[in-house]
Amino acid sequence: xxxxxxxxxPQIIAGLxxxxxxxxxxxxxxxxxxxxxxxxxxxxxQKYFYPTMMFQIYLLFQIGAQNYASxxxxxxxxxxxxxxxxxxxxxLRNFNKNCTSEADAxxxxxxxxxxxxxxxxxxxxxxxxxxxxxxxEYSAASVILASAAIQILQGNKQFLFLIYASLFTxxxxxxxxxxxxxxxxxxxxxxxxxxxxxxxxxxxVRRFILFMMLRSNKPMTLNIGPFxxxxxxxxxxxxxxGYSYVxxxxx
Numbered sequence: 001x002x003x004x005x006x007x008x009x010p011q012i013i014a015g016l017x018x019x020x021x022x023x024x025x026x027x028x029x030x031x032x033x034x035x036x037x038x039x040x041x042x043x044x045x046q047k048y049f050y051p052t053m054m055f056q057i058y059l060l061f062q063i064g065a066q067n068y069a070s071x072x073x074x075x076x077x078x079x080x081x082x083x084x085x086x087x088x089x090x091x092l093r094n095f096n097k098n099c100t101s102e103a104d105a106x107x108x109x110x111x112x113x114x115x116x117x118x119x120x121x122x123x124x125x126x127x128x129x130x131x132x133x134x135x136x137e138y139s140a141a142s143v144i145l146a147s148a149a150i151q152i153l154q155g156n157k158q159f160l161f162l163i164y165a166s167l168f169t170x171x172x173x174x175x176x177x178x179x180x181x182x183x184x185x186x187x188x189x190x191x192x193x194x195x196x197x198x199x200x201x202x203x204x205v206r207r208f209i210l211f212m213m214l215r216s217n218k219p220m221t222l223n224i225g226p227f228x229x230x231x232x233x234x235x236x237x238x239x240x241x242g243y244s245y246v247x248x249x250x251x
């Protein structure tokens with residue numbers, strides 16, 4: 001649905017602009033160009049042009065609302081996980097600030113370890129829910145970007161396909177950026193523990209901290225199906241592959 005909206009949104013807007021230009025140049029015309037209607041309807045578009053155009057605009061906003069609501073939900077979940085990691089790191093860095101004994105320090109660390117595990121479970125559930133969505137998104141990314149680039153190079157509706165490619169690339173890198181930040185924040189939990197005052201505590205507390213550091217060595221990632229983690233490098237690879245398609249099809 002995201003790709004559908006991203007592709008047809010500039011097309012429909014351009015159709016409206018073209019229709020206004022057509023009416024200005026031909027105020028008394030009775031036949032309206034068929035290409036201004038981007039959707040199929042089971043009736044004569046010439047006879048019911050205005051209702052069809054209004055229905056097309058309605059679909060544009062309806063699909064757009066659904067598209068960006070789903071994208072906003074996904075980004076919001078990733079930002080939530082990132083913030084939870086940042087809060088956890090702050091608490092770990094100052095875990096012994098109000099501790100009066102080794103038992104207090106161990107109790108605080110135990111509570112923070114439970115918080116850490118809850119964040120890990122949340123990210124794992126999010127990964128399970130969205131891995132197929134990411135797989136579909138990235139599988140089509142290179143072909144979509146290459147197709148738009150070829151249309152631009154051939155001078156075919158350059159402005160439309162430029163908008164389309166820009167919107168798609170923005171969404172691609174936005175998701176990859178937040179996915180990579182989750183990975184970075186999860187690994188930095190161990191670094192934060194090392195930056196704490198662990199050396200002032202007894203062997204039992206230090207061992208507990210060591211176990212938490214070992215757990216944080218495994219980064220939390222949002223994978224693209226079976227093809228590895230979603231990172232900025234992965235998004236850039238999709239763009240490079242799209243460029244390779246353009247070079248191949250242009251030669």
